[in-house]
Amino acid sequence: MSSILREGDTVLVYIDSKRKFIIKLERGKILGTDRGYVSHDDLVGLTYGSMVKTSAGVPVFLFKPLRHDYIHGIARSTQIIYPKDAALMIHLSGIGCGSRVGEAGVGSGALSIAIASIICDSGRLYGYDVSEKALEITRINLEKAGLIHRVVLSRRDVRRELDVESLDAFFLDIPDPWNAINSVSRALAPSAPLLVYVPTVNQVEKTVLALRESGVFQDIHAYEVLLREYSVEKDAVRPRTRMIGHTGYVIFARRVL
Amino acid sequence: MSSILREGDTVLVYIDSKRKFIIKLERGKILGTDRGYVSHDDLVGLTYGSMVKTSAGVPVFLFKPLRHDYIHGIARSTQIIYPKDAALMIHLSGIGCGSRVGEAGVGSGALSIAIASIICDSGRLYGYDVSEKALEITRINLEKAGLIHRVVLSRRDVRRELDVESLDAFFLDIPDPWNAINSVSRALAPSAPLLVYVPTVNQVEKTVLALRESGVFQDIHAYEVLLREYSVEKDAVRPRTRMIGHTGYVIFARRVL
């Protein structure tokens, strides 16, 4: 049923919402936290779902990492696409097992992981970025998530001609998506969806108008997702006091002939 | 590249955001709309992404239906889980190709379609409902979407013992989810996530408190998703005047031993 954890297995070590660590089990290694340390050796032989305690006696749960856990783990140094936005984009894209997908720019790979995790080994993600560093970080993050074999990463400016065609979907997260509409449209299969992510309203306007004028996109929509988390205590339920007020806007469109 | 449409193929006939019809091509059949009619015969031989005109000269685009198009097509007579919520739930669930998933109640199958579409033929969705009618509607909708072979539908009260175990995720959309925590927890693999959808704050409170007290769930969160669509015209960008102010709340938790 629940398989035994072995060396090389990936584990989400969960203390609380702010203390979540994805580790690869390795004999002799130690995970240090401000709530005490955990020895990898002690985890080998247990199962996912188990509880252990840190050296300081704090309970720790061992989880099988989910898609969104990897995103949480990615350094917040770069501006990543948040789970709330990634969730909508992927849902609207309709991609699944075997899908051939384009993505630019990959940034630090947060969205790449989410995409790669649902296209199966039979699918392929073509990830582009103009920054060698971004590609390298994405490669490392995809490797950690065990998904790199489904992805082809290339340094390329997607506003120029692309080297793929008949893609099932394209995800665009670059500063001037309106300049990539021509090249991206030629890479997309007819009827396939384009998903764009931009942080400002001005970019929404330019992108939507350019999509309309292109004549090769229809069913164009621009969305904003607001996510509120709730604080739940007996007889005292209320939204959290602080929330992320804004990340970016999601634009959807379908390729036509 | 883009394959030729043949009889039996499923097509999203798109006129505008309010006029979208999913049809199965059938010789001799007519699709009637308030913008004129379209003959199925005229679509056979074209490709996805093509444009034709209705009898009234209105342009119509032929799209390959995406996951969320099926949901849009489901009668709004029942309270369905909206795409914005389905997107977050599925994303947080981490399910993918080969996942074995539970769902109760299936309602009219809106969420079932979204789940079934990403678990591949190697996955399995166990859908439960206490209403024979709900199961029948779900069956019809899954058939339309070509996904019924991935789903086992059963009439069953999930608050009692379930007939499955080691599931990779469970989606719960019943009025009193707190009464199903015991049975559902036994059906879940250790570490696997539970996703609950409830329309009122009172249900959020009861569910979250029951999950905490159960001792077999950790990493419990309650969310609300607000989706705003934007109206984009040159020099005049603004959110739409009317929006859906509320659908329901999404609760996430992970099974522990």
Added chain:
Amino acid sequence: MSSILREGDTVLVYIDSKRKFIIKLERGKILGTDRGYVSHDDLVGLTYGSMVKTSAGVPVFLFKPLRHDYIHGIARSTQIIYPKDAALMIHLSGIGCGSRVGEAGVGSGALSIAIASIICDSGRLYGYDVSEKALEITRINLEKAGLIHRVVLSRRDVRRELDVESLDAFFLDIPDPWNAINSVSRALAPSAPLLVYVPTVNQVEKTVLALRESGVFQDIHAYEVLLREYSVEKDAVRPRTRMIGHTGYVIFARRVL
């Protein structure tokens, strides 16, 4: 204590949230509604807070109209400033008894009523519009609210020189507020606030940038107010399903020398 209602008194006849009527008591007159009629004669001699029944037996409450009731009564044919936005604008403006205030364009007088109601007889509202019809509607609405004596209405393009100075606040609701910054700044007392209301993000951008560049405004802020109403039933509290997703943006700035 509660004074007796007499002919000429203004009454809010309240049946439910959608059936609210402001009337001036007049012998022999009848108020007809789809829940039955009410004779003015039957209300004379009662007090505010009383309950009567319509000819159809439906309970009706007699209230003393509040500031925001007049706004609700104004025909929704024109785009009015909603109570949620009027409330914030007036609060930020700091106006009170004796304030001398400018407003352009007055539209149908919804905001004018709110302003006039709190500046007392010692205050003065200078209301401008380029449309004679808008001024006429505003005049009628101010008369109904018994506030016309505090207001001077003029047909004038406020983008040109104004005939007032040292105002305590100015409210601007015109399509191109950036073109009125010069004239309005000269009408404002040093330190006095300007409140601008615009429906699109593009207007927010142009206005804020123009205010910054003008050199005569500081402490510039742009806000958006979202109002959710809740449906409250025992054990079933939730936001209303439908809400107003957008009305407009509120900009605040203070005049400097």
Added chain:
Amino acid sequence: MSSILREGDTVLVYIDSKRKFIIKLERGKILGTDRGYVSHDDLVGLTYGSMVKTSAGVPVFLFKPLRHDYIHGIARSTQIIYPKDAALMIHLSGIGCGSRVGEAGVGSGALSIAIASIICDSGRLYGYDVSEKALEITRINLEKAGLIHRVVLSRRDVRRELDVESLDAFFLDIPDPWNAINSVSRALAPSAPLLVYVPTVNQVEKTVLALRESGVFQDIHAYEVLLREYSVEKDAVRPRTRMIGHTGYVIFARRVL
């Protein structure tokens, strides 16, 4: 026109949105900030709207404090009613010059200042609290704002009989408002509005149900106000990244006989 600043005058010393100080001009006094200091002596003789520089050369603007500036100045140690909520409550209350208003509990006086500032010298605010310390802080804040003469502060549990009647409005900000409905209803004039502020959904439910059951309130509504501030730069307009996700709920109701 713009009067000369003299000793004893109250000034809002504005550096930026986070550095705003309300001072009373006093010969020989110094205002120290992390952007340099300002000598009160240098401000006497200037006018509101003037710009001076701190000892560090940073520009400072002198404003006449507005209603909401005092609230901003109140220590955030206690949970205060935010301007967005105060604005709606006061707007819905319809109070103005001469209004006789009740408020409990006064907390630190943030709402008291807003109320007192618009009821004029002819109005009266009856402020209650069970905490002597809260009353003392409120008294100090009202004195700073020059409004104490309009307010009668009393230590009293408003869930018991009150010593006033025929009030034009009552503002209730206590943990269990449902227990104060009887006493408060007797203090209100018929038709007068009650405004309640509570932080949790559970309190909304209890209050609204109690108001309905009381039989002496009608036109009952529960609201939530969300305020987003925008970041405006040329070609880059977007909501601020962080926002206050929740403060509290506002309940409105009218007294009937």
